[in-house]
Each structure stands twice: as C-alpha cells, then as structure tokens.
Amino acid sequence: MRDTLIVFGAFTLLATIGSTILRSSLDSSDQKYRNEVRQIALTTGQQLLEQVASADYDERTVGSATFVPDSALTPSIALGPEIGETQRDDVDDYNNYTTPGDTTRYKGYTLRVRVKYADPSNPMNESSTPTHMKRISVTVVNQQYLSSPIELSTVVSYY
Secondary structure, three states: OHHHHHHHHHHHHHHHHHHHHHHHHHHHHHHHHHHHHHHHHHHHHHHHHHHHHOOEOOHHHOOOOOOOOHHHOOOHHHOOOOOOOOOOOEHHHHOOOEEEOOOOOOOOOEEEEEEEEEEOOEEEEEOOOOOOEEEEEEEEEOOOOOOOOEEEEEEEEOO
C-alpha cells in the first residue's frame, strides 16, 4: 500500500511538472506566433507607406520643380485619384486606397491608406484647406491574426 502511494505521488508530481513545461512551451510558441504576425503587418505597412511617400506631392507638382502656392494645390475634398486616372502618380492619389497584404504564410491582411492635408503648425492635426504638408496614414488590419489594427503614419512636405 505504501509503495502504491509513493508511485501515485511520483506520477502526480511528474504530471504536474509535464503540464507546466507543456504550458510554458505553448505560451512561448504563441508569443513567437504573435510577434511574427505583428512583424509582417509592420513590414507590409511600412513598405506601402514608403511607396506613397515617394510619389510626387500633388497632381499639380508631378514632374515639376516649380513652386506651387497652397491655393493651387488639389482641394481637400478632391484628395484621391483624378477621374479616369489609372496610375497613382502623386501622394493624394492613394487616399482611400485599399489593398490586400497577404503573405504566403498568413492571409487576410488589408492595408488602407488615408491622405489628408496637415496643419503646418502641428502636423498631427488635419487641415481643411490645402497646405504644403500631407499626412499619410496606413492602417493594417487582419481580423484573424491581429487583436487591433496597426497604424503607421508620416508627414511629407512640398517646399
């Protein structure tokens, strides 16, 4: 009877230790997975942000080194691709642009771009009138893998 209790106690201790090790391993694997998913979201978002920021500032400045006053820039309500335009050649052509950001390993990423004029005195604030500063925001969502959207932003200027 005593030997049975010792064997039972040893099995209980072994099961507890094994369960703790398994849980720790699963937690580590889950954390690695979450880090990889976030890294993919950040990388794809940053690539799109750089693509948008590298475009010409405005339709009226495409291919030109001539200074254009604020009043001649695209009106705030018209930010986005021009009617009939098939190629995004300036920053605001990307306003409301949405594209999938899938990878071979993870599907379901969606990247959304928002372009607004920025207030020159505080670029984090929007301006309702054209300025020589635009804030570009890229939001990455994935309902399956991300618990909340990831947003990256930058400000570009035309001076």
